[in-house]
Each structure stands twice: as C-alpha cells, then as structure tokens.
Amino acid sequence: MDFTSDNASGIAPEILEALGRANAGTASSYGADGVTARLKAKFSELFECEVEVFPVVTGTAANALALAALTPPYGAVLCHELAHVHLDECGAPEMYSGAKLVPVGGAKAKIDPALLRAELDKLPAGVVHHVQPAALTLTQSTELGSLYSLDEISALTAIARERNLRVHMDGARFANALAALGVSPAQASWKAGVDIMSFGATKNGAMAAEAVIVFNRDLARDLSFRRKRAGHLLSKMRFLSAQLEAYVADGLWLRLAGHANAMTAQLAEGLRNLPEAVLHLAPQANEIFVRLPAETLLRLKEAGAGFHRWPMPGDSDGAYTVRLVTSFQTDPEAVGRFISIARG
Structure with a gap:
C-alpha cells in the first residue's frame, strides 16, 4: 500500500529488457551510439514534427536546462506559485539560467490568465530596473494532479506570444495527462504553442530517464553545450536512450x-x-x-x-x-x- 510517490515504483519489464539489450557488447560514448541516434526520428514521429531530443538523468535537470535555453540571465520565467520549478528544485532553474522565477496564482495549480497578464504588466519591457519577461512554464499534469485543457494551454500561450515570451512545459507526468485527456502528444504540446518541454519517464516506468524535447529548433543551438556543462552528457548515454526508446515503443508509456x-x-x-x-x-x-x-x-x-x-x-x-x-x-x-x- 505504497502511495507515497510514483517515484517509489520500480522499472517496467519492457524497459528493463531494453537496458539488458543495451548492455550487450560495446557502443560509442557520449551519445554517439545507435540507440541515441534513433531517438530523434522516434520522437519526431511521436510528436508529428521534427524535434531535437536531449536525454538527461533527472527532471530537475530537464527543467533547468530547458528554461536556460529560453531566457537571458536578466530574464523572468513566469510559473505557477505551486510549480515544481519554484518550490522543489532548490533554485536549479535560476542557477542554470540566471533568470528570476516569478510566481503566478490560479486555482487548482493552474495559472490564471488574468493573473498572468497582471504579473506581466508589473514588468514592462525595456525598463532597465526590472527583469525582462522571457518565458512561461506550465506543468502538465499539475502539482495538484489537475490538468490543463487544450483550450487553457492555448489561451496562456497566446498571452505569452503577445508579450514575446517562449513557452516551456514541465511534463514530468505528461503521459498521465495524455492518457486522461485522450489527445495526441502534438496537440498537447507544440500545436498548443509550446516551444520546448521536459518529457518525463522516470515516474512512469523508467529507471532514470528524462528528456528535453525541442520543438522550436532555434532553441536547440546551444543545448548540447549547456547539457555538457551541467554534467548531464552521460558517457554511456545509450542506457538513457534505451529507456526512452522502449518507453514510447508501441504505446507503452500511455498504457502504463x-x-x-x-x-x-x-x-x-x-x-x-x-x-x-x-x-x-x-x-x-x-x-x-x-x-x-x-x-x-x-x-x-x-x-x-x-x-x-x-x-x-x-x-x-x-x-x-x-x-x-x-x-x-x-x-x-x-x-x-x-x-x-x-x-x-
């Protein structure tokens, strides 16, 4: 009767088998292996567009690196006041980006559009005394287990576009959201205005595997260097990639x-x-x-x-x-x- 966390669960048998296959023989290091090479095509097919995929070990790293790709050090990231990036990541997003997190209210752990506009109005563009709004981050599913509908995501990303903000999605439980909403990965991400996302697998059957998925490929230019500098370019990257490949194969992630x-x-x-x-x-x-x-x-x-x-x-x-x-x-x-x- 362990209901403490989905992090307390083990590894899905299909993913464990994939790790065993990856363990056979040798492979090129630092992501130059065949499994990692296949991920881009697999995730591009999954999301119905060409994406860049950057496997990392933790969700905190995925969030911090993704947000660092979106904002300058004098920037602001708008997030819900209960967001994991704000309360539970020990300042990692701010450390990696240098940016300031600005919490926004809203019922059910979902950002209220009116409150988002109000917070943005407090930080007018071009005023040197204020951090400059650069990004919006949404959590799907939220810290209270609620879900943004597609219309709610689109409404918030529309506000972001009005203010020239990029949009990040923390998808630590993205699979649970999709399984509940019954929509496609594309509909719930880039088609709704998301530029980059943290794609979670660890909570849902992986041993330790997350990924930064980049839809706006202009943002991918320096992520390879950011990942290396952050210590998340694993020498034996194939073991991360094998988990992610098995995770999305044949709809396993949604069944789990x-x-x-x-x-x-x-x-x-x-x-x-x-x-x-x-x-x-x-x-x-x-x-x-x-x-x-x-x-x-x-x-x-x-x-x-x-x-x-x-x-x-x-x-x-x-x-x-x-x-x-x-x-x-x-x-x-x-x-x-x-x-x-x-x-x-």
Missing part, C-alpha cells in the same frame, strides 16, 4: 500511465464513499489530495500504508490532508485494502 490513472480513479471512488473524507480536487490523473481524520490516518499508517502529509487550508490536528499517488505498479488489491482499512 493509463493503469496509474485507473488506480487513482478506483481509490477516489472508494474515498468518496467515506463520509469523513474530503477530496480537495476531483482527481484527473494519478494524484489524490484528501483530508481524513487523524485516527483514520494513524490506522492506515499502522497497517503499513505509505503516503505524505500535504498541508491544506482547513487542516487541523484532528483531520489533515495527505497526498496519495498511484503508479503503473499499483495493485488493485492494495487500493481495495486501503479503502477497507480507512472504512474501519
């Missing part, structure tokens, strides 16, 4: 994410039937934020359930919010057991 989403839906349905449970948002992907009585949570903990406390307005010592995250490995029986124990 679909299972995780289905487990969240099952868990949410059981929680809704508990009169004392308060779901803060209707789950859309693979995360639930629910307030339960402290005695219920203690009973779950004592039975071996894993989850993280997640402070929310309205919490108290008697009842507080926890985050529950499902993964491609979540067992339906574990979901049923969790609900049964919570029910008492």
